[in-house]
Amino acid sequence: MCALRIRPRHNAQKDGSGPRQLLFILMNSSALLRSLALFLSTCCMVLGLASAKPIEVIVYSKTSWYRHPEIARINGYLATLGAKHDINVSITESPDELSAGNLGNYDLILFNNSTNLGESLTVEQRKPIIEWFGKGGGIMVIHAGIVQNGTWPELIEIAGCDFHGDSEFVEARFLVDPKAEGDPVVAGKSKEFKYTADWLNFDKSVTGLPGVEVLLRLDEKSYLPIREHPSYTDMKPMGDDHPICWRRxxxxxxxxxxxxxxxxxxxxxxxxxxxxLAGIRWTAGKAK
Structure with a gap:
């Protein structure tokens, strides 16, 4: 009887071709797995971008006190800026658009220089805004949108202060809060820098209030905080602590x-x- 024997290939072990073949297979398998992982990661990223919803903003700019001449231009500017950055901006001066039912369609309300809101909105019209805010809504205020002259106590309480005079359109020195350095809101600035605008003064500082983060202050030594105006005679500068941008x-x-x-x-x-843009994203709860 003849038996079939399979002998080991001693010469293959001696010249190392067996281990080399195994190593070659493993290396190619690793490369294949890396390529597959990269492909899947790219697919997930593309799908994530495709499914991401734009930020929805409603801008309200009705005024009941001083009306800034460029409100309409600023509304248009915000809409154009938003369109370039996946932010949908709706503009209104109708209180009906701030109803409980409609606010559910938006991530934030932006008050554009909307002075004395307590006179343009009734108590009943203000109530759903405060309730919506308490449930997770965002309120962003630019410049004179904070000027309420006591007309909307709830919003003043949220903001932490009210209007108390302003300056001319002048250059002043921004002071970046040390904790805010690197934050998108300060746009790469650090410590201090100069900027030109019309600067508001407030009846008190918001520093230290619960939930408040002051991002930028003004150095009152760099400009005249309160301009000459008949109604400003009793108003005083804020001194060393003059917040000009904060979030809460x-x-x-x-x-x-x-x-x-x-x-x-x-x-x-x-x-x-x-x-x-950084302010809008943070207020919408979608800060990068």
């Missing part, structure tokens, strides 16, 4: 204020654009 979390709500926005030239700068 109250419960589930998010509030953001920037002093910029008196006119187009105060926001249509590299810093101004980045500053506004």
């Amino acid at each position: 979390k109250l419960g589930n709500g998010r509030f953001f204020f920037t002093g910029l926005g008196h006119d187009i030239k105060s926001i249509d700068t590299e810093f101004g654009r980045a500053h506004l």
Whole structure:
């Protein structure tokens, strides 16, 4: 009887071709797995971008006190800026658009220089806004949108202060809060830098209030904080602590204020654009 024997290939072990073949297979398998992982990661990224929803903003600009001449231009500017950055901007001066049912369609309300809102909105019209904010809505205020002159106590409470005079359109020195360095809102600025705008003064500082983060202050030594005006005779500067941009979390709500926005030239700068976009994203709860 003849038996079939399979002998080991001693010569293959001696010349190392067996281990080399195994190593070759493993290396190619690893490369294949890396390529597959990269492909899947790219697919997930593309799908994520495709499914990401744009930020929805409703801008309200009705006024009941001083009306800034460039409100309409600023509304248009915000819409154009938003369209370039996946932000849908709706513009209104109708209180009906701020109803409970309609606010559910938006991530934030942006008050564009909307002075004395307590006179343009009734108590019943203000109520759903505050309730929506408490449930996770965002309120962003630019420049004179914070000027309420006591007409809307709930919004003043959220903001932390009210209007108390302003300056001429002048250059002043921004002071970046140390904790804010690197934050998108300060757009790469650090420590201090100069900027030109119309600067608001407030009846008190928001520093230290619960949930408040001050991002930018003004150095009052760099400009005259309160301009000459008959109604400003009893108003005083704020001194060493003059916040001009801050944000606040109250419960589930998010509030953001920037002093910029008196006119187009105060926001249509590299810093101004980045500053506004970062403020919108944070207020919408979608900060990058």
